[in-house]
Amino acid sequence: MIVLNVxxxxxTGVISRQIVSQLLLAGHEVVIFNRGSRKLPFAGDVEWITGDKSDAQRFEASMSKRTFDVVxxxxxxxxxDARSTVNTFNHRAGQLIMCSSIAAYKRPYKTNPIKEDAEELFDNPEFAYAYEKAEMERYLQRIAGEQQLPITIIRPSLTYGIGGSNLGVLRQNYNIVQRIRQGKPLVMFGDGTTPWAFTFAPDLAKAFVGAVGNTRTYNKAYHATHESVHIWNDLYVEFGSIIGIEPQIVHIPSELLAKANPGLFAHLVFEKSYSGxxxxxxxxxxxxxxxxTISLNEGLRMMLDWYESEANTVDADKDLLEDRLTELYFEWSRQMEAFQV
Structure with a gap:
């Protein structure tokens, strides 16, 4: 086995903590750079470098005497952000692996299931996250082959994992469990039948670790997702099955949810309303x-175990928002029933 300095x-994020664990398991030497706000216990020796990457000049200076096999x-x-990374490591690393997102794909898709080579990149600045990720990829594609540094791009889909705060339509997390147990309705966007493949962080980490030092992946872009077919309703139905209580789900159009809270729900319109x-x-x-390989049932059991042991705090603001949205739904239902003749 070849040991690489990575x-x-x-x-310390949801995905990256799993990458660290799997790199260590594979026997690689691991160095972590971040702001040092938290240090996680890993089953192996890890070197920590504290710094702020947003300060590009200081970041480059801090790495000026370091070299790595893979970044x-x-x-x-x-x-x-990407330009800073490339400038810093162009002559100091053997490979650069960049985390992008499936949000960078333009909608509607041209293929289903989606294939990398058949799709275009997102071009609507109205959804800033997707647009900026796409702009990052355009830059990386422009310089591919011009730099000494080979670049691999990996595009995660929506990925759940321990430490994450993105599970549920409102990113409710533990609130989902609590509302099911209390018999309170959960909000689902659209009619809940949009196809989706739910992915969990330990599976996604395999893609990053598998790309490390892998010359086949140089100057290529990939998505890396689960391939099981579900619909969005299944997320809550499966949680209910695990808990042993059938959830009550109400359906509200994505466009109306985005009007209620653009910051929280805009991604539903631009991204989640299309097949995943x-x-x-x-x-x-x-x-x-x-x-x-982690099934939806297995992944949600993992999340439930984490909620019960560490993250069992209700987000009161989101709980109130979901209460208000479901009250509106039932009021609309009563008004629509009044139209019956």
């Missing part, structure tokens, strides 16, 4: 053995 920019960047969200099924043939061909 720098991870980030290292994995989990904290670049736009072209400027992906063809992973490309990454499987270049990273032999890659496959997402």
């Amino acid at each position: 720098l991870l920019l980030g290292g 994995i960047d989990m904290i670049s969200f736009n072209e400027a 099924l992906f063809d992973n043939s490309l990454i499987k061909s270049d990273i032999p053995g890659f496959e997402a």
